[in-house]
Amino acid sequence: MKALVKIKEGEGNVALIEVPEPKVGAGEVKIRVAAVGICGTDVKILHGDTWSNPPVVLGHEFSGIVEEVGSEVTKVRVGDRVVSETAQKICGNCYYCNTSNQLMCPERLSIGYGTDGAMASYCVVREGIVHKLSESVSLDDGAVCEPAAVAVHAVYDTVKLYPTDLVVVMGPGPIGLLVAQVAKGFGCTTILSGTDKDLERLKIGKSLGIDHTIDITKTDLVEEINKLTNNMGADVVYDCTGATPAIRCGMSALKKMGKFVQVGLTKQMMEIEYALLTQKEISMIGTFGHNWKSWEIALKLIQEGKLNVSALVSHHFKLEEWEQAFDIAEKQEGIKLLLHP
Structure with a gap:
């Protein structure tokens, strides 16, 4: 599959290349990516201005449809419309993991810079960070749920x-x-x-x-x-x-x-x-990031029309047009730009 990859550290070193499709573990979900947002963090990774774990697929704000589930997955099934939190790898045992503050886990690796992200045809994440997306919410709006959860956490918590x-x-x-x-x-x-x-x-x-x-x-x-x-x-x-x-x-x-x-x-x-x-x-x-509660509140607010994320989506690009999209994002000529693999 095609994926946008930070190949090595430093300025640039990002390319759209062929990579193997990710395989699903027992407790994981394979998602066919519908839309993925460009975050300021992605631009910083492009320029080597923030930490990443190359080679790694970029992208952590996304929505999609479940393509495959692992043998231990029980909460979602093939065909579900979903969005995902970002803390893909955690210890699962520390104070922060046990209080639903997994972004604070000292062993946390997040999708898009610590582990492979969603600027690709498929993304695999653990079941514990997957949320179902209401049929009344578009997949494009779903790709803005991650920053919406950040905002909810900043205000509610x-x-x-x-x-x-x-x-x-x-x-x-x-x-x-x-x-x-x-x-x-x-x-x-x-x-x-x-x-x-x-x-x-x-x-x-x-x-x-x-x-x-x-x-x-x-x-x-x-x-x-x-x-x-x-x-x-x-x-x-x-x-x-x-x-x-x-x-x-x-x-x-x-x-x-x-x-x-x-x-x-x-x-x-x-x-x-x-x-x-x-x-x-x-x-x-x-305040930093989000937690399970802020995701659920954000999804509810969006579904009820109390949080307008559609107005923030200013541009749509094919994944192959990533360079143009990143350039616009860096110049802040849009608000939220979506890539479509």
Whole structure:
């Protein structure tokens, strides 16, 4: 079968090549891939900017149809429409595995960079990370379930939201647009911020029901929030950028005793004003990935029409067109790009 493979470490070294079809173990499920999303992590792997385990098939955001099941599989059967979590290899015995936080397992290897992923005709995963996809949800939308589960985990599992809260989401990328929608689902007043490079994404945010969208290159975010809150500040800030200026701005925008949730990833050291953290008694928490519960909630929200993932899908490409697709993703000219093997 054709597969997009990181062949060796370093810049580039990614190619569409012929590889053997994966075989199914006793507790595993073979999925015929229908659609697979391009994540920022995939672009980083292309450039050697993040860890991978080459040679490895890329892709971890996907949907498909069960092609074959192992002898011990009981929860799904051939023909089922499914999506999959990412923690393919875990120890199964540690504290994190036993509390459904498998992404924290010290032995965890995830599909798409630790083990073979879904930018191929077929992907094999263990049964324990497979979720059935409702017939009412398209396979294309199913390929956006992974980032949706990330957003749900960031909102549901960090701080308690109230309808009276003013929530700021910094960064209108796929995760930011999803986080803002999930927060809006709690009845919160939501603000989505970005730069003049994000104008189309901010428009989409507005179309999704976000209360306020702010271009911070033209409008002072802190001043705008103070106007809306009688100088109190925001109740909760979710940073989905991982950029130091955004984090500083977000902390300044918070009210005293506000909550700051770090969603965006970065490898860089951050310089923040700890005086703000202490004097304003800000609670700061990180969030990473997803868990079984966040997947089930995300799937339910999508099925019920309460989380719009269709609006995020901006481009479709054949797997053979991966270079063009990755180029658009890197330039951030789309939102969520799907490859179709």
